[in-house]
Amino acid sequence: MVGLYASFIIAVVTAIVGGRPAMISGATGAIALLIVPLVKDYGVEYLLAATILMGLIQLILGLLKVGRLMKFIPHSVMIGFVNALGIMIFMSQIEHIFGISISTYIYVIITLLIVYIIPRFFKAIPAPLIAIIVLTALYMYTGSDVRTVGDLGSIKQALPHFLIPNVPFNLETLQIIFPYSLSMAIVGLVESLLTAKIVDDATDTYSSKNRESRGQGIANMITGLFGGMGGCAMIGQSVINVKSGANSRLSTFTAGIVLIFMIIVLGGLVVQVPMPILAGIMVMVSVGTFDWNSFKYIKKAPKTDAVVMLITVIIVLMTHNLAIGVVAGVVFSALFFATKISKVEVISEEFGKINRLSFKGQIFFVSIDSMMDQINFDIKNSTIELNFNNAHLWDDSAVDAIDTIVRKFEEKNNIVRVEKLNSDSRKIVSELSQLNENHLN
Secondary structure, three states: OHHHHHHHHHHHHHHHHOOOOOOOEEOOHHHHHHHHHHHHHHOHHHHHHHHHHHHHHHHHHHHOOHHHHHHHOOHHHHHHHHHHHHHHHHHHHHHHHOOOOHHHHHHHHHHHHHHHHHHHHOOOOOHHHHHHHHHHHHHHHHOOOOOEHHHHOOOOOOOOOOOOOOOOOOHHHHHHHHHHHHHHHHHHHHHHHHHHHHHHHHHOOOOOHHHHHHHHHHHHHHHHHOOOOOOEEOHHHHHHHHHOOOOOHHHHHHHHHHHHHHHHOOHHHHOOOEHHHHHHHHHHHHHHHOOOOHHHHHHHOOHHHHHHHHHHHHHHHHHOOHHHHHHHHHHHHHHHHHHHOOOOEEEEEEEOOEEEEEEEEEEOOOOHHHHHHOOOOOOOOOEEEEEEEEEEEOOHHHHHHHHHHHHHHHOOOOEEEEEOOOHHHHHHHHHHOOOOOOOEO
């Protein structure tokens, strides 16, 4: 029940204080995966304490405006995230579709026909809801050989109630739950903010990522105090919500209220919903989630972007963790970018006793070695002009490299002048360099 209670509470709370209208939040598989060792070793009470701390961490990160970090996630990583999610949603339904019974295949096929054909002629009621109502009625009438929600577990028809986790309030407890809380907080925020971005794009609207971060934190703190596990945005359900025409907070609030209504009042009916219906709906979601244009993207995009997208997909599928895949994608994207801009060109020109070295590119710790390899330090008894008109110095490694170049040339009785530094480069040189005013022009 910790998952059902969480889905109810988080949906209602984020509908009020969250930053992305029409986005559905609740208990998710990514969070559930993280808490298995904690529950196994310490029990549910420690899970509730960890959930409260998770919410507190997210609230603090929201106040620190962590949502601004979304701009550092490249488009290629976003595509990889969406595609991996679509694949994972489909793979998660395989056990509910294949190798069970002929009736299961029939229910899945009919569900897919309903969700794809009905919207062409009738949109007043969401097609997935029509499929659930019609096919559940068919199952109850025929008693088909299919699995139902009740086969996965019973539903306790009771409201969640306020409780304080029964754990010792000491440093030892904090040491136990903090690693789990931090992991849940980060994974939850990554998934929530990425889902918010996807809903933004789907609805052509903007949402406050910082407000969403704070809203997720508040929701998780409350759900922990009412017997629920931690949660975050659910992209599959959010996609269904948006595709069904939802665009406001009311849809999110309604999702939570309907869920608790179904638990309390319709629990006896919910357990009779055939799993193939839900599996068919999720197959539709997986197909709609996957970016089919990404096959063209692989052919047309720069190779590094295509590789980043594929790396994101592969790592998500290997780890079954969307957050790890996104982080890996961002890291590889940063490495490729650093490699791309690390090529500094050094053009050498000679005017009698004056030798000019013109630098072109971004000079920082990655580009220094290739830059130094292009310089001929055998010049003697000349005037050396180091021209940085088309270059930018970024860090102390760049400044140290300039100092080294000047020192090596001066050791061979050359006069060295550093010329045409832009204002930012001159500032960092003046603060960190060993050069004096005689060197700078």
